[in-house]
Amino acid sequence: MKERARGRPPAGARVILGAVLRTGKKLLAFDRRLGVRFVAGADEAGRGSLAGPLVTAGVLLDYANLREHAVRPLALLNDSKQVTPEGREELFRAVARCATRISVHVIPPAVIDRDGLHRSNLRGLREALRALTPPAEACLVDGFRLGLEAPEHVAIVDGDTKSAAIAAASIVAKVVRDRLMHRMDALYPGYGFASHVGYITPGHSAVVRERGPTGIHRRSFDARCYEHEPAEYELARS
Numbered sequence: 001m002k003e004r005a006r007g008r009p010p011a012g013a014r015v016i017l018g019a020v021l022r023t024g025k026k027l028l029a030f031d032r033r034l035g036v037r038f039v040a041g042a043d044e045a046g047r048g049s050l051a052g053p054l055v056t057a058g059v060l061l062d063y064a065n066l067r068e069h070a071v072r073p074l075a076l077l078n079d080s081k082q083v084t085p086e087g088r089e090e091l092f093r094a095v096a097r098c099a100t101r102i103s104v105h106v107i108p109p110a111v112i113d114r115d116g117l118h119r120s121n122l123r124g125l126r127e128a129l130r131a132l133t134p135p136a137e138a139c140l141v142d143g144f145r146l147g148l149e150a151p152e153h154v155a156i157v158d159g160d161t162k163s164a165a166i167a168a169a170s171i172v173a174k175v176v177r178d179r180l181m182h183r184m185d186a187l188y189p190g191y192g193f194a195s196h197v198g199y200i201t202p203g204h205s206a207v208v209r210e211r212g213p214t215g216i217h218r219r220s221f222d223a224r225c226y227e228h229e230p231a232e233y234e235l236a237r238s
Contacts, residue, residue: 024077027164028066031138037064038100040136041165042128042153044121045080045173050208050225051191051217052181052198054107054120057173058128060136061165062100074098077167079160080174092175095168103131104176113220126150128169142166188214200225 031039044056066074073094080088096102105124112120122144129139129151139153140163146153159166178197185194191214196204198216205225213219213226 024075024164027077027162027167028071028074030162031061031140031164032063034138036137038062038134038136038138039163039165040129040132040139040151041141041159041163041167041169042125042139043142043160043166043169043173044125045170045177046198047117047121049198049218050200050204050221050223051109051193051214052184053109053177053216054112054117054124055173055177055180056105056107056121056124056128057169057176058101058103058125058132059095059099059165059168059172060101060132060134061098061168065100066098071098074164074168077164077171079167080170081160083171085178088171088175088178091168091171095171099168100134101132102172103128104172105131106176106180109216109218112218116220117218122146129153140166142170184216188216 038060040058040060042056042058044054046052046054076087077091077094083091105127107120107124115123125141125144126146126149129136129141129146135151139151140159141153141155142159143155143157145155156162156166160170161167181193181197184198185191190211191207192201192203198204200223205223208217208223208225219226
């Protein structure tokens with residue numbers, strides 16, 4: 001039996017790594033085909049969450065400088081939903097090294113409750129794009145048309161699986177939001193924010209029914225776990 005070369009991953013791992021590298025190359029190639037130097041992408045994290053903020057991010061990539069060794073950190077770039085938490089942290093650092101500029105906007109639950117989720121999301125994405133300088137020659141947004149108030153842009157359905165700039169923004173938004181929710185776990189112990197980061201799970205719903213929502217729960221959401229709030233919480237609100 002031949003001994004495997006030292007340091008060389010097994011065949012199965014090489015296949016997986018090759019597929020991931022092809023994904024990153026595909027995302028970068030999509031942006032390059034636009035034929036411009038500066039490409040901006042915008043995306044959000046936390047839109048469907050029951051608790052915690054909505055985070056929008058914009059990333060500006062300069063394709064004149066992203067060549068050869070300069071672009072290598074982005075080779076593993078992918079939609080944030082397809083990457084492990086550890087992989088997202090690594091990609092976050094890669095985006096921070098490669099991007100010309102990054103903008104992040106955090107919309108608190110109280111603003112979402114006051115203005116509505118959709119309006120808050122569109123405003124956050126517009127602000128993320130406006131904050132990027134120099135102005136991008138192409139602005140790409142994951143799925144949403146942002147209206148005439150936004151910089152000229154193109155909405156791309158499932159854009160975080162097609163464009164490197166949007167995928168980079170999705171990584172930034174997700175990592176920033178997850179870090180915030182880990183801090184919230186310390187402020188509101190027992191709710192499990194470090195594990196579900198505010199999304200609805202059976203455990204999350206159960207603790208809200210038992211203990212009532214926290215100050216970071218979105219009360220405008222029509223969630224069944226809000227229907228049976230503890231009596232002491234109702235008294236505290238009155």
